[in-house]
Amino acid sequence: MIKTAEAPGGDYRFIPGVSQYSGGVGALPGFRIERVRFANPVPLRDGFARAADIIRNTGRPLTALCACELRSPAPFTEQGFKDFNASYIEILKSWGLMQDGVNPVARSNVCPKIDPPSEPSVHAFAFTTAAAADAPASFVVSGSGEEQEGHATYRERTIRFGDTSPAAMREKAQWVLGEMERRMSAFSAAWRDTTAVQLYTVHDIFPFLEQELGRRGALRSGLTWHFNRPPVVDLEYEMDCRRVHVECVDDRTA
Structure with a gap:
């Protein structure tokens, strides 16, 4: 059983x-997660400022932020990714979200192949609001690529590193699907409980779409396939999923 913290x-x-x-x-x-998507990605600091206004206008504290979906211009090198994460974490610290160095916020960060943003930007975010005691449960699972934890470098921990053959892509998908299932289990949930499943890759998924995603139940609410790359060079396949019943689009242009 995966342990969770409040x-x-x-x-x-x-x-x-x-x-x-x-x-x-x-x-x-007694609470639920609500998701807000920006009609167009908003540069990172401006995006967080806009998110702060929305959260405060609902009467919630900034610590109610629980998830964000980012868009970056292109995959980072490992060092570039570390540098970006350091600046991102500083924003969360300023919101009072990281205590004792622990980050509670779920995240996806991917790179559109077509029409990418010119700088790292916010695509969507989610926060908690009060709900009826019998409101349905809600959750957001962070994005995961085909890299395993516990190794020094991405080369050491990536499934079929550097291989984008059909067999390799299927193996990558199998690992990521398993990681989604493992994380959902922390909230006593499975694919049948999701309201949205998102996939990020620029490679062909049709050879394994039915057998892997379909047979496991990941397509029950459909699939949103973003023609995006994961955030680090040489990662090729990423997914996230959620159970969120209240979603809206912020289409302000300024």
Whole structure:
């Protein structure tokens, strides 16, 4: 059983992960997760400022932020990714979200192949709000690529590193699907509970779409396939998923 911790002042619990993100989040009883997507990606600091206005206007504290979806211009090198994460974490610290160095916020960060943003930007974010005691459970699982934890470099921990053959892509997908299932289990959930599943790759998924995603139940609510790359060079396949019943689009242009 995966252990979770309660986010101070956030009204959600999370799967402890690495410094840049948690493995996923689930609203506590009496609360629900709401998601806001920007019509167009907003540069990182401006995006967080806009998110702060939206959260505060609902009467919630900034510590209610529980997840964000980012877009970057192109995959980072390993050092570039470390540098980006350091600046990202500083924003969370300023919101009071990281206590004792623990990051409760779920995250996806991917790179559109077509029409990418000119700088790292916010695509969407989620936060907790009060709900009826019998409101359905809600959760957001962080994005995961085909890299395993516990090794020094991505080369050492990536499934079929450097291989994008059909067989390799299927093996990558199998690992990521298993990681999604493992993380959902922390919230007593499975594919049947999801309201949205997102996939990020620029490679052909049709050879294994039915057998792997379909047979496992990942397509029950459809699939949103973003023609995006994962955030680090040589990663090729990423997914995230969620159970969120309230979503909206912020289409302000300024």
